[in-house]
């Protein structure tokens with residue numbers, strides 16, 4: 001059993017804050033502070049360039065990839081870290097489209113995170129081969145799977161509502177139609193159990209700064225199924241994805257397996273912080289995290305519905321059908337969220353009217369949820385959000 005009291009102690013949270021936004025930016029693992037300091041002083045400082053070998057910097061992307069791989073059901077040796085999630089979406093999609101040269105449709109959904117769709121649009125333009133991006137409603141995706149589809153590219157957990165797609169069923173249907181599948185696990189990794197090998201996903205991508213707690217700007221991950229790993233062409237053919245980067249060949253030759261999805265120099269300091277987070281994840285079972293998350297989310301929904309009639313649930317009511325977040329519609333959601341943040345309850349707002357709260361069992365417990373409900377009830381009952389200072393939108397919402 002995972003000891004959640006122990007994991008909670010391993011995170012720093014400011015006094016007076018109930019942090020319900022770990023779905024957007026995970027909290028700071030206490031050990032990350034000393035880990036980054038040590039990497040900076042003892043490795044960068046003392047070892048200088050020899051750190052690439054001596055301190056193992058060059059191996060970090062696949063070593064950490066494997067530790068994340070355990071949480072998402074990937075086969076060992078098939079996950080690599082690097083770049084940002086937007087870039088990894090592009091890489092996976094470019095490789096997948098090349099594997100289905102005769103097909104023209106990229107099927108996604110209207111609930112996908114915009115950057116995934118933007119990257120697809122940009123790639124379509126660059127390829128100039130009349131690919132078409134289709135974005136039906138999430139519930140209609142299954143009905144749009146047919147033999148025109150080259151790639152089904154979906155985010156498992158909807159970033160606004162928390163609604164989960166049925167990964168196994170959609171992957172099966174896509175494969176039956178001869179299409180490839182890319183799963184974006186941005187809101188799944190560290191939130192819900194994922195079984196990439198079991199469902200037979202072709203590609204998966206995700207970020208490490210949300211539930212995984214790698215810190216702002218932490219690198220993304222990419223997974224390629226073992227059956228494809230040695231065959232795909234990496235569209236972003238950078239030197240660190242080359243078979244022998246230090247041979248400085250003039251011609252590109254892809255590295256072995258997942259190594260070819262690396263592009264350039266890895267962010268060593270950022271990965272030091274992520275390593276500290278992974279030390280905590282290594283102590284955790286995803287099934288326990290999921291059970292605890294459902295309990296906290298159910299407690300939150302019951303408490304809010306009992307005290308805040310103006311808030312309407314936007315997330316699935318059944319725990320198994322949602323990720324680790326709960327969202328409510330409220331016309332004045334932006335102002336209400338600012339009023340909550342001013343009182344120490346940090347969630348976020350997603351246009352047009354969604355108040356979003358993330359539940360991260362590693363550092364949020366039932367006491368936190370109960371305290372948050374009381375503050376939200378007070379803000380709502382007494383219209384504390386109805387103040388001009390809460391209505392001006394900041395750059396990041």
Ligand SMILES: *Cc1c(COP(=O)(O)O)cnc(C)c1O
Pocket residue numbers: 084085086087112113115116155159184186187207220
């Ligand atoms: C958070 C998120 C992103 C962010 O992409 P970055 O390149 O890391 O900024 C992309 N896609 C999804 C589905 C997300 O939830």
